[in-house]
Amino acid sequence: KSGSYELARAPATFTLCGGAAFAVLALDLVKKLYRKRAVEKFTYDCEIRANGKTAFAAGFWDSGNTAAKHGTPVCFVSPDIAYDLWESLALDGEKIVCEELAVTTMSGVKTVRLFKGTLIVKREDKTAEKEVYFSPSANILSRGYKLLLHSRIFEETGD
Numbered sequence: 001k002s003g004s005y006e007l008a009r010a011p012a013t014f015t016l017c018g019g020a021a022f023a024v025l026a027l028d029l030v031k032k033l034y035r036k037r038a039v040e041k042f043t044y045d046c047e048i049r050a051n052g053k054t055a056f057a058a059g060f061w062d063s064g065n066t067a068a069k070h071g072t073p074v075c076f077v078s079p080d081i082a083y084d085l086w087e088s089l090a091l092d093g094e095k096i097v098c099e100e101l102a103v104t105t106m107s108g109v110k111t112v113r114l115f116k117g118t119l120i121v122k123r124e125d126k127t128a129e130k131e132v133y134f135s136p137s138a139n140i141l142s143r144g145y146k147l148l149l150h151s152r153i154f155e156e157t158g159d
């Protein structure tokens with residue numbers, strides 16, 4: 001007979017394994033989307049001013065970041081922004097003034113460098129501007145933001 005053909009049926013094991021793999025991948029995708037949405041909910045447009053230079057970055061408000069030096073909040077910034085604002089001065093032969101702070105993390109205690117600057121956080125209802133310390137951190141490179149905000153960054157200073 002010409003023109004007739006027969007469809008091969010996939011074995012049941014192959015079908016079940018394919019369905020299970022699809023379900024796992026779909027669940028992973030949904031988790032990533034929810035995680036991204038949660039991060040975006042606490043991400044703000046920020047402006048950093050230091051040494052006559054300005055940088056713009058997405059800042060994530062971290063309720064667990066309580067690092068402070070003499071009551072001044074410490075925000076963690078990506079190395080590329082830190083380089084643009086502070087390290088390039090060293091290449092010009094200027095002396096960079098920085099302080100140090102011992103920070104306790106889940107992996108232990110480490111000493112970080114701190115640089116003074118002004119942080120402007122833009123929110124829907126208002127803009128917050130504060131003098132803060134910034135510390136370079138490579139831990140935020142793989143995330144959707146370049147600045148980790150202090151937990152009390154939105155508190156009023158009483159000025």
